[in-house]
Amino acid sequence: MNEIAPTTEQILRELFADQDVKISSNRVGQLTLEVPAEHWQFVAQKLRDDERLAFQQLIDLCGVDYLGYGNDEWETEQASSEGFSRGVDALGPGRFDWAHRPESAEVENRFAVVVHLLSLKHNRRLRLRCFPPLQPMPILATLVEIWNSANWYEREAFDLFGIVFEGHPDLRRILTDYGFVGHPFRKDYPLIGNVTVRYDETQRRVIYDTVEIEPRVTVPRVVRRDSRYVQTDHNLADGQDTEA
């Protein structure tokens, strides 16, 4: 965060010259290192052990599902007779139930694992991103051996996104219910969920039932490329944000 970006960048470029990594700095001044899946563990090990970097702490690890990135629900290119409903009838996040969930599209680089590292020694932060291969399932090497704090975070990413971490000592679900089906934070998973738990009078026990809530999102999702920010992005020296 509070760093002179070039120096860290230079060290990273030098260290990972053979690993095909992408280094980018964004508008906020935070550094992102994009790592190919096959070098994931190697790069992580280097980042921790190299004295000039010394990222002793893994602060955060999370999954991201890029399905539907930049999709607009409110197309206003031309006049429409449908009025407000054209915005709220779309199938954006939170608007569909289990039966109408969007087809799980084969999007390249759909899932990402994002890690935030912290070096107490140099007072520096670094973001790592990796797009795991999707076939047969999103799979990536574990970081538990390198930073023990990755343990539960990887369980969480597995639970919520279905990203499998190879070599993880104990890859179980963590946040969802016992016997839960599906990976709820994927963008094609309904916000209202799939099952509901209630007490059944006749069976005299708690049972699982299909969910009865109506999906209801009141504010349409709108994408606007604001010229003010576009300008700032262009002015940035290397101008390329890594997302998308």
Add this chain to the structure above:
Amino acid sequence: MAEIRNYTMNFGPQHPAAHGVLRLILELDGETVVRADPHIGLLHRATEKLAESKPFNHSIGYMDRLDYVSMMCNEHAYVRAIEQLLGIDVPKRAQYIRTMFDEITRILNHLLWVGTNGLDLGAMTVFLYAFREREQLMDCYEAVSGARMHATYYRPGGVYRDLPQTMPKRLETRWTKGKDLRRVNAWREGSLLDFLQAFCDDFERRVDDYETLLTDNRIWKQRTVGIGVVAPERALQLGFTGPMLRGSGVQWDLRKHQPYACYDEVDFDIVLGVNGDCYDRYLVRIEEMRQSKRIIQQCILWLRQHPGPVMPKNFKVVPPTREEMKHDMEAMIHHFKLFTEGYIVPEGETYAAVEAPKGEFGCYLISDASNKPFRVHLRAPGFVHLSSMNEMLSGHMLADVPAMIGTQDIVLGEIDR
């Protein structure tokens, strides 16, 4: 004689010492814990996914409900992430108000912690005293936001409104009237800042009281000294932050090392432990309360001398006042757009962290240039701390389980999200 073998025991999820809905599967050898497997997620509300379907501002209130004993610090991380992406400047006065309320929140959190941890380990009295002081600070929350806990006070750009000029007074009840009522309202004659000033002047003595009850208490020391020792190297490996890390003697505080709001302008010390046991973490938190009080006093001084705006005049993000709307067409349009659609956060991603009372509370935000976040991930300190439960607990006695849950200062609201 019967054969002795390992015994698996269920602890929680409804256990008064579990601080919420935490379930532990404990493998015991006699009374010694061999393995502890925390089962979490009983309070999982998918806050992060809910945020994806709502405009940015609608989710500020959810942040209060994550770690529901350090409400404003959570808001601070989320709001900072949005501000970084928007690239807007926060007025100085709002920054000072945030600094002050972050520290009020820290005292609120540590008071609850010292009270409940005492309760877990058999010290009933300190709980009652701690809640007396908490009540005063809750009133400050209420005075600025109208809510005692879930304030939604921080907004992108600043804070919702300026500090009130009068501190609300207690009303007469059947139990509090006459002399009692005057005593209760003694601090409340002036503004919020006067009230806080009086509170701070009094607070040092109160902390001394808690220390009298606990610090040299033989039973308290028996229950905490040498229990749950974490070496500094392990603390780093396990991702500890906040008092858990400082209790092990690692000098790291985001307020000092990566200052935000006005922490670089106020004077305070980082509190460090030596042995990394439950007792040292207790001492760290107690001393942090005194340091927080120092910061609040400095903020009061500054805020008294520097009136000014608490929100920028940026109508693309901040709604105009009611009055302006009545006669200004532009303001009307801005207001309509902000309350139907919200504001657009430019494409990008950021990670913003604050030093919450429990440790580093971070917010990783991805925006795809729309009015709703594309992905929010909240880095809760308690989640990481609890994941070390197995390591911290192994080899300790069953009776140390509440001590360990207590010392980690976990709140399941933020762990389960």
